[in-house]
Structures are given as structure tokens and as C-alpha cells.
Amino acid sequence: MATCIICGTSVDGRVCDLHEEDVVFEFRGTQPDELTPRRYYRGTVDGYAEFGIFVDIGDSVTGLLHKSELNTRLDSMDLEPGDMVFVQVQNVRDNGNVDLGWSIRQDESQFRGTLIDDPDAETDLLAEEVDDEDDEGDTDDSESTDPEPVETESVETASEPAQESASEETPEQLDTPGVTVDELDDYVGDRVRIEGEVATARQTSGPTIFELRDETGTVDCAAFEEAGVRAYPDAGEGDVVRIEGEVERRRGELQVETEALVVLEDEEREEVTGRMRDALVERARPSDVEPLAEDPAVEAVLDDVKDAATAVRRAVLEGRPVVVRHAATVDGYVAGAAIERAALPLIREEHAGTDAEYHYFDRRPLEDAVYSMDDATNDVTTMLSNNERHGEQFPLFVFVATGGTAESLDGFDLLDVYGARRVVIDERAIDSEVAEAVDVLVGPDQHDGPATTATALGANVAAHVNEDVRADLGHLPAVSYWEGTPDQYGDLAAAAGYDADDTRTLREAIALEAFYQSYEDKRELIIDLLFSADASDPAELATHISEQYRTRMDDELDTAEANLERRDRDGETVLVLDTDAYTHRFEFPPTQLLLDELFRRHREDCIALVGIDEDEAYIRTDEDVDIRDLVATAQESAPLAALDARGAREGRVEFLRGERKSAQEALLDALAGVFSASAPA
Template sequence: MFVPPPIPKSTNRGAPKNWQMSSPTGTGDGATVPDGGTIVYDLADQCTSDDLEEGALYHATVNGTVEYGVFVDLSDAVSGLVHDSNLLGQYDVGDDLIVELGEIRPDGDLSFEEVRVADYEEQRVVHGDATTVADLGDATGNTVVIEGQVVQIKQTGGPTIFQVRDETGIVPCAAFEEAGVRAHPDIEIDDIVRVSGRAEERDDGLQVEAESLTVLDGEEAADIESDLEAALAEAAEPADVEPLVEWPAFEKLWDDLRDVATELRKTVLSGRPIRMRHHADGDGLCASVPLQVALESFIASQYEDASAPQHLLKRLPSKAPYYEMEDVTRDLNFALEDRTRHGQKLPMLLMLDNGSTEEDTPAYRNLRHYDIPVVVVDHHHPDPEAVEPLIEQHVNPYLHDEDYRITTGMLCVELARMIDPDLTEDLRHVPAVAGLSDRSEAEAMRDYIDLAAEKDYDESDLRDIGEALDYATHWLRYNSGEQLITDVLNVDCDDRDRHGEVVDFLAERAERDVEDQLDAAMSHVEHERLDNGAHLYTIDVENHAHRFTYPAPGKTTGEIHDRKVAETGDPVITIGYGPDFAVLRSDGVRLDIPRMVTELTEEVDGGGVSGGGHLVVGSIKFVKGRRESVIDALVEKMAEAEIDEELGSSTALPEEV
């Protein structure tokens, strides 16, 4: 008697039709197979005669009796006769027995004989060709079998969509019940399942129209899960790329970036969405946009659902230089709604050019109530003792005795290349834009500018891109401006001429609006000389600058500061203040703004002081009625600061404070 051997788990991918997936229930006497057990096959309802092998044993149910034997069903589409000469007992309709397939006749009729088996290994046979997600493109129109893990369950107005991940990718499997009714309510996210159905093209992607969907358990599920974990670990490994420029300071952060790249790839593969929050300025955009494009590309390479990048990744600008409670409340609400409406896991929060300070911790503590991991890539002066107990990973040059001159945009361009190295050519100019936008004085800036020149960008072009990003972001406010920003930055842009025209237009508008603002404000700038010799310039930007237009208070203060530095050539501090805020810029004075904020919080009773930023640039908030006390105390501290004329300013100020 011939019994088809089971295909080993390690080689089942791409196996021919009729391979069986096993769930061992025992061993005993009977037909011999390579592992020493007897196999009895249980056909799924959708199985046809194409799924049969002569000589194999099958579970059967009597569906009719005649004088010369009984008719049995092996599935909805498979039935045949057991002649009374081949019966070992008496049976009625509905009785179960085990039969051996004796012959598949030329006319398609099947003949069986009853067998008795004391102990056996039961294997489920599903209809279709065993295949992988990666090979579905060659199987459209055919019935296929996929084994994997459910990573998302979405109820639509029609079918229920189960996103199933195998070792090679993720495919939507549509299971139909009544319109809008949850199919297979017993199946949950992370279950190991076997899907049989027809592979079809749908909406520029592939989909399996599931005819059967079964939860696996026991050793069978454990084997599949083990294979999936090994495949995930391999697929999550970042690309082996070299840094765009040689820079010993940067190399200290390389391993941290690889760890984050691994975590991001693993997050995509496990079906968890990513919610990307970034500072709404030039450096924040140079960090987030390349990473967005890389992650979208990686998602598209892993998911057969063409809409997956749109659903699994959201890029969101943050106006404040920290993670505000308004933002975290909004993010958390959207995440919980998406879990309820779309069956998504709760997201990972990816903080870029933001998120390293004690001010971020209330928002992080709010997320701790839920399964929302936080990853931070930033270059602002951090408070690791405050934030690191609340986050999973933290990349920051200060943690390696470096500083703000390594901008977040520089870090994230390399991070994007680790996720999708094919983007390298599109990103060569971006680190230079990030450095110029954030006024980095790093020794590697010349190398980055030379790298951009290879793409025909001179330094003036790069500065214009930074100004255009700043201008566009101001008017976009809380909107990410997906296509416009990628066009301005020329990342994933299909028209270099359009990019140039858009940048020229926005940069010219930005320059015009800055000139208009300074024409109104410069005559109101007040000056005094501090005890340490530094020039202090102050301006009430609430009353002596245009409001609700470009540039915002932070940018206005920065432009005034730059003019005063150019005029004097001496150490300069500039404060732009409003009713309950102040923005600070410094050149040639060794300030420590985060420390000053901490001291003011304790020293100004009832001041309600908060804020932070880089060491020599930042912003603070305070209670309106204590403005004079807060600013006077701040100026006293600045007057005591050490003069260091080699120390430049670090960055453009945040748009909002």
C-alpha cells in the first residue's frame, strides 16, 4: 500500500499540490511512512479528487447505503463506493470509518476499502497548492495554501480581511460571511493559521479569497511560529551600508542606529503601525521624510496589500520642541480608534528631532498605560535619567560625549539607508540641508556639502531648500504635507525641474516675508551690555512684530540675532519674548539653557517655568503675570555665563514655543 510521505517542514515552501500538514495524535501499526507512524488523512471540505493519492488512508462518513455496499464522503466534492466485500462492519448514514483509496478510475469514479487502524497520525489535507506569499504572483487564479501568523484583522462592509504573515511576506486574506459580519470570530491577532483559497489580483496588489481558515495549535503551530521568528530575525537585519562620509564622531552612534533600524524593520514585519512624530523644522523634516520614504518602501516590499504603507505609517509634525500632552492625547485616541475600527495593533511611537527631555515624560507616562513602545532619535540636550525608563531605545550624540552638531537629519539619512539602501542616491544632499538648516558647525559639514555637489547642489541651493522647507512647514501647520515636502526636499520626487521651481518660489517668498518682519521689528530691539561683556538684545515679539504670519516668533528672533552677530562680531545673546514665553539665541557665550530652566523653576516662585532645547538655544514658558521676574532672573544667569568666542549658535529656533 502506497502512502504519500509528508513533506518536511524545512522544505514545504513551494511544495506541489496535495502536500499534507500534520498534527500528530499518536503512532501505531499499519502503513509504514518514513517516521514510523501510520497516517490517516482528513480532507477539508473544499478538497477535490485532485487532492487524493491511491493507496492513502482517509477519514470518511457514510452518506448512503445500498445492497452492495455503502457510499462515503471524504469532503463536499469527494465521494465513492465501499463495496460490501471491502467492508469490515455494518454502517448507517452518518457513521464514520477509515478507508483506503483503492483506485481512481478513468471515468473519475473512486473505489475504497475499509481498514482498521488502532493508532495513527492524523494529517489535515487542505485544497490547493502549498506556496508562499513571495510566490503568489505566479499563482494568481489558482487555489493556494498559506501557513502563517495573523498580524491584523480588519472588518469591512463586505469581507473580513486577515493579514497573514509567512516567512516571505504578508498577504490579505478575505473571508466572507454576511456583508459586514465578522468571519471566523474565533481567530485572533497572533494566531497561527492555515489558509486555503484562490489567489487574486486586487487594487494593484494580491489577495487570497479564503475558502477555509483554520487555527493551528500544538507542535504544528509551534514549528511554524519558530520558523516565522527565525525568518523575522533575518528579514529585520538592516542593510550593511557604509556612512556617507568619514566622521569619527558619527561612528560612535552607528551601532545605536543599527539597533533602531532592526527594531523598525521588525515592527513592520510584525504588523505593528508606526506613528512618526518629528519637530516641524528643517532638521526634523530632513530626518523624517527620508525615513518615511524608506519605511514605505520596506512595507510595500513585505505586504501584498498596496494600501499597507498608507495604513501602517503616519508622519506627524510637532510644533513644540517636546511631546505635548495635546499631541499624545490625539495620537493615543487615533491609535485606540484604529485598533477598534481596523483591527490594528497599537503603534510604535517614533520620535525624531524631539523627545529627549524631561518635558517629554508626562506624555510618555500616558503611553505607558498601553502597549505603545517609544523610540527616540534626537540631538537636543537630553535628560536620560528622566526619559530612558519610559522608552525602548534612545539615539543621541550627547550620550556618546558628542553634541548638537550631529543633527537628527544626518542620523536619520543613515537610518533610512539601513532600511532601504536603494535610496542612497536620492539622499546624498539631505544631510547638508539638515546641517545648514540647524546651523551645524561640525567638521563634517564640508564633506556633506561636497557630497551634495555631486548631485549638482551648491551651498546656496541647499540653503534655499532649507528656507523653502521652513516656509512650507509654517503654513502647513499640523499637516504633514506629504507630496509637497518630498518635492521641496527632492526625496522620492519624480521631477527635478518642478522641485527647483517650487524651492525657488518658496525661498523667495520666505526671504520677502522675513524682510517685511524685520523692517517692522528692528527699530524696537533693545540693547544692553552684560557684566560678562556679551551684547544682550531683547524684543517684545508680541507687540513689535507681525503676528500669525511668517516668520513666527522663534524664526523672527533668530533672524534678528543673526543680524546683530554680523553687526558686532562680538558675543551676542538675543531674547524674543511674548506674554508667557521667550525664545533664546546665543553666539560666543557658553550657556546651559536646560540647566537654567531647571534653576528658574525652583527660584521664581509661582513662575510656572518650563522649557529647554540645546545648550545655547532654546525656549521657555512661564506664567504671564511673572514674566518680568522670569526674564530678569534669566538675564542675571546669562550675565554670569562664560564667554567663549569660538562657540557658535547651534540651531534655528522652534516655530512655536
């Protein structure tokens, strides 16, 4: 039996349980389940995500250091990929995900010892013991091998990468096979030649990592000058290069160990870029895909659907992040999740990193139904930070169930300043100015198409982005309809195994979850709800959440029903609810969802329903009412109320709190005028 290296207590290993957290371990294993929870490990920063930092522990395992575990803001961290950090393993999940905690000791000298955690060893080893063994091995090798002079000469040549010439090829280089990224898996252990564009170049504490992109994919190429020293300093992001080296597999991912790198110019550069451009256009354009179901609204915009899918596919192929911004409604969530479902497999195929799907795809709900300057400022700040700190390209922004009205133009203009491309998928009426402000617009209103949902449009875009997920999308359009589900979408859901009760249950579950943590995408939870094959017990999950939805909605409806006020104007009935007095603020259901349910119940009894809050009103009607015109008319009767139609897309009107009464009466009078004018003579 050995003794603890710190206190001398007899132990089976090298450190007692009391002092295990006083030492740091170097991990030599290859699987997450070989890590020991509560131990502190030495790791290196792999990259950043919105929610934390990915840290490599050893050569084969990556864990997540969530931002909630940090003692400072994530955006204020000055760590770079390759930097050494010390973290504590808190949990190893069944799926292999590793949860990490931050160590207040960020220098090895602050620990009371260093041990080697090698699952193949009988016990943990002291770092000095391993170093001694390595030194002995190196000595033996040096004594048994007498290098020839020619070998020494070749090493000296290799240490001067800047001297390589694109026009001078040795016989050895001519024998090296030229391959594409998608062929590298067949050449592990072999020397190859590969050409492409440097997507990013980052310096680690060891080698320089060039992310090389060709017409088939991307791969990391590691070039070593000496520890922490930039190799091939003349080669940087955007350069077209030829790299020769040996293909290896590190931490389960392919990597080229660079032995020579040449920056291509003139005709050689043009040949490579032309090849990449042609291949990119060819790969990005989706094949002809049938719509999910016969839907005149979708058929009216089928060319636009293909253009939107092309934009998403091209962004994935270019290594450009895709950011989906959607309304925080059932329709917005389900439509955004459809595109997410299609894009993630393509990202996994295209980018080798185990965390690529978090780096290259982000779905963020919007609090309001428009893309405001506040939203755009947040996105641009994140975009610029990721570009500066991690070399990320500016993302493609896809707006779903939002963005079709002029209120989003200021936000679009800010994105345009930085050249960020914009795709809008919106089922509502589209303002003409929006078509000029975005790169792709999918909106049936532009083509006089019939009404539909954003999910019906988004799911068809998703089917064009990735036809392999078509079978996963069939039930989604039916989930997005609160009433009057078209027969073709009901049949499509039934064919996918979802009856009307199933889609209602999912709709209510999504509505409830959309309300909580409204600024979070809730990716894994939404996947579990919508895509049952990925959940351990999806029926139980959705049913449980749906029951909460129904209980809370029914309670609020009872209160609202008892306090509805009936207003008769010019022979028409308008129902009015004081939402400030008779709803629970900051609790489910939100005002707009409550009013939607109320109007569905009372549409036969009234021509409109108006909810009046402290400083805003919500209008629900089946009549063709232009909210902006309505507000302009009401403003004449209540000039001091400062009525504003910035929420026109969702039937929302803002006004000054002190003029609440005058604003209410002016809006009701204006509504009566609209209805009387549209009544048949």
C-alpha cells in the same frame, strides 16, 4: 434614440443630463479613467486613514472620500470595511487617484433608478436587464449540467469548516503545494497551502477576510460561509493557521479564496511561529551599511542607528504602523522625510493594499519641541480607535529632533502604559532619564559625540532602513544646516547634484511650509520639494517658495533691527527684542526663526540675544548655558514670576504675564552671572 428613464426625454443613453445625478451607477470597469465625474456610484468601504475613507468602486478601482466631504466627524462614522456606501465621483486625477464626495442618499431606494456603467457596453444598462441576463445564464447552466452525487457531497463537506482537523489530510491536501506569501504571484489560478498568523480578521457584507502573515509577507484570504456570516468563527487575530485555497487577483491585488482553514496547535503552531520569528529577526536586521559621509557624531552612535533601523524594519514586517513625530523645524521635517522615504517602498512591497502606505506610515509634526501630554493623549486616542475599529496593531513611535529631554517623559509614560515601542533620534543634549524611558535612543550626546543635526542622524537611519534609497538622501544633511555646513555634507550634496544655493533654497522653502498648517505632514509637498525626481518642476517650486521666505523674513528683520535694545551687564552685551511689540503675531516668520536669523547676524556684537514676549522669553547664545539652572537662579530674584524651563530644549522660558518686567530683569541678571562666571580670570 432611447428615452430618459425618469422624464422620457429623447437621449442617446438611458438618462438625460438633467437627471443623471438622480440615478446610481454600478461600475463594471477596471480603470479609474473609465469612471464618469458627477455620477453617483455604489461602493464598499475599504478602510480608514487619518484624512478620510477609502471606498472601492467596483472590483478594480479605489477612491478617497476626504473627511472634508463628510457631513459628520470622521471619528464618529460607524462604517466598517465592506459596508455599502453611495458616493459621487468628483474628479479623476491624471495619476489615477479618484476624489469622491458623500451622497446624502445612502439607500438605493432613494435613487430614481439603478444603471450599470460598463465601459465595454455600447450604452448604460438597467440593472434589471443585467439581472435578467444573469438569470437566463444560470438557468441554461442548470439545465445543461447534471451534477454527480459525489460533487454534491463534497460541497456539503466544504460548508462545515469547523470540522476540519489539523491531523487529517486527504490525498488532495497532500498534493497541494505549500508556499509562502512571496511566492503566491507564481500560483495565480492554482490551489495552494499556506501557513501563518492571522494579523486581522474582519467581517464584510460578503466574505470574512483573514489577513494572513507569514515569514515573507501578508495576504488577504477570503472565506465565504454566506453573505455577512462569519466563516471559521473559532479563528481570530493571533491564531496560527493553515489555509488551503485558490490564488486569485482581485482589484490588482493577490487574494486566496479560502476552501479550508485549520487552527494549528502545540508542535505545529510552535514550528510555524518559530519559523516566522527567526525569519523576522533575520529580515529586520539591516546589513552593514556605510555612513552617508565621514561624521564622528554618526560613527559614535552607529550601533544605535542600526538598532533604530531594525525597529522600523521590524514594524513594517510585522504589519505594525510606524508613526514619526518630529519637531516642526527644517531639521525635524527633513529628518522625518528621510525616514519616510526609506520606509514607504518597504511598506509597498510588504503590504498588498494600494493604500498601505497611508495605513502603515504616518509622519506628524509637533507644535512644540517636546512630546507633551497633549500630543501623547491625541496619539493614544487615535491608536486605540484604530485598534478597536480596524484591528490595527499599536504603532512604533519614532521621535525625531525631539524627545531627548525630561519634558517628554510624561508623554512617553502614557505610551508605555499600552506597550507602544519608542525610538528617539535627537541631536541635542539628552537627559539621562530618557534613556530608561525609550526602547532605542540615537543621541551623540550620550556617547560624548560632537554636534550634528537630526537630519544627519535620521538620514543615516534611513539608509540602514532601506539601502535602495541611499542615492535619494545625499543632499538632505546639507539642507539641515543653517550655517557652517560640514565639508563632507557639502560634498555629498554636490555629488547628488545640489550646490550651496540649491540647499539654501530648499532649506528656506521647507522653513516657510513648516510654518503653515503646522499640524499637517504635507507629505506630497515635502516630497516634491526634497526629492526632485518626484516633482514636475522642483526647481521652480522651491525657488518660488524660497522667494516668499526671503521677502517676509527681510521685512520682519528690518522692523526687529530697528527695535533691538542693547543691554550691557558686567562687561558683556546682551541684545533684547520686545517680540510682543515688534513682531507680527501669527504671521511668518515665527518668533524663534526670526531670533535665530537675528542672532546669526549679530553674534559678533553680543554674547546673547533675548526675545521677550507676553509670557515667555527666548534665549539665543553660543555659550554653554543650562537653561534649567538659569531659570532656577532667576526665580530667586523674581519669585512671583513663576519662571518655568519646560521649553529648555529650544531655549524657551515661560513666566506669568503680570510679572513680565521682573521676569525679564531676573533672566538678564542671571545670564550676566553665568557669563561672568565662565569668563577667563
